[in-house]
Amino acid sequence: MANAGEEIGTAAFGGAASEAARTAGSSQAARPARRQRIRIFEDISRRAFAVTAVVSFAVLLLVWSILSYGKMVNPVFLPTPGAVVKTFADLLGTQAYWHHIGISVFRVTSGFVLACLVAIPLGLVAGTFRIGEAFLEPPMEFIRYMPAVAFIPLIMVWAGIGEWAKILLIFIGCFFQLVLMVAADTRQVSKELVQASFTLGATRWQAIQTVIIPAVQPRLLNTMRLMLGWAWTYLVVAELVAVNSGLGYAIMKAQRFLNTDQIFVGIIVIGLLGLISDRIFAFLNKRMYPWV
Template sequence: MKKSPTKARLFLIRTDIPRKWYWIGTILSFVFVLLVWQVMSSFHIVQTTFLPSPEFVFNTFIQLITSTDYWADIGISFYRVFMGFLLAAIIGVPLGILAGTFKITESLIIPLSEFIRYMPAPAFIPLIMVWAGIGETAKILIIFIGSFFQLIIMVADDTKAVNEDLIHASYTLGANRRMALIRVILPAVLPRLFSTLRLIMGWAWTYLVVAELVAADSGLGYSIMKAQRFMNTDVIFVGILVIGLLGLIIDRLFVVLNRVLFPWSEGGK
């Protein structure tokens, strides 16, 4: 018996599938995780102190999300992540483009960035506290350090991926180096750059809890750490889920903007 054409396409390498099947796969993955969680909680495979049931976590989520204090924590965490990301983008994107365009700039920037990016951002906390104190600047700097050096290297790679034929064609048409950079390389790199910024934003959120270890008295990371001290694992789960939801919303916004601004490129699923 022959398989239907649609089912035959589902497992072809790098072949698009109908949007309906894509959403079915997405929903099934979430349902599977929830079922495993429910089973482990219902049969006490893990103690409820450490793994509360999905219903209990959902009730805690409703309770917290209706609190103005929790929205204040969400707001300050979003501010810290956005400012750290923005600072990294403002400095890192131009440096990455220059490093991907000129070999001399690459020699000055990339080896040092490769070296520093393997240093864990939490290791800089004592130095940051000495340099910037324990205020908002310190928290933003931790997110900045965690994102900045990765961003430079990825932007440089995006710039190097621009087709050299385009650059040579611009020279043939009379462009100089400045014109080739501004009118050829920059427009060509923008779709890839937008996707890279989307990935870096995700990394910025992963450094949030680390950043809020620095004498914080507010924020989602702080609420998670405070809940840990009192073994309120339901609050910990809610904090993790809220960070995940915020990250997912921002990620989808990046995808939509990518499709709107660069309709000729692949903006992701």
């Protein structure tokens, strides 16, 4: 740990800084001027960043290990990291667990894609035209404060307890937020760019096609990335009720038998899936929009 801390210092400020540090050590009375190590908003090297991130995980793991291996908490409530790793390997070795993962990914993707298909065009209209905003946004603002979870009983009446019920919950959870966020993204498109296209002879439709739609895309992809995180949250909620498959169900079942290690695994798997999808979006954004 101490070593890692030293690493950060050296990596961030290079040889000159460590030399200054040595000088500072040798003649304390002189107190030569030294750059501060942690400065507001200033960049640090990639390496220093990575090391710090690793240290942060290590701290988390350390606290967890002390609490569990040190028997400070009942293992029923907090399994040891070793036990979780073992359960993780065991569960991923079974076909049943992969089935849970598969069905959960399917539900999230379906709900999310449906929400995007409907919400993005509406958001573009609301963001582009004031009249669209007036028509669409006030009701959306109202509905989005209704918790999606509270729709579950209604959804069960409408869609039963089949696949559509889960997909619909994810859809409702994402849709209203998405419309508003896409509208906000659209409004951030530079008005001057649109005006420039008009002075170059663009019609209203051409300005939408050739300026607003290309300009909004990077922000749009970022919004979708955020929204996908929400979709996973709603998935778990959807799978806590009346289901017999999916990661949320696996977590619920584990809870019934106090298998906390399995709950941990379920949560970690969802976290990893979220991380993977997030990285895919980040990668796409970099790849598709090099002009940003």
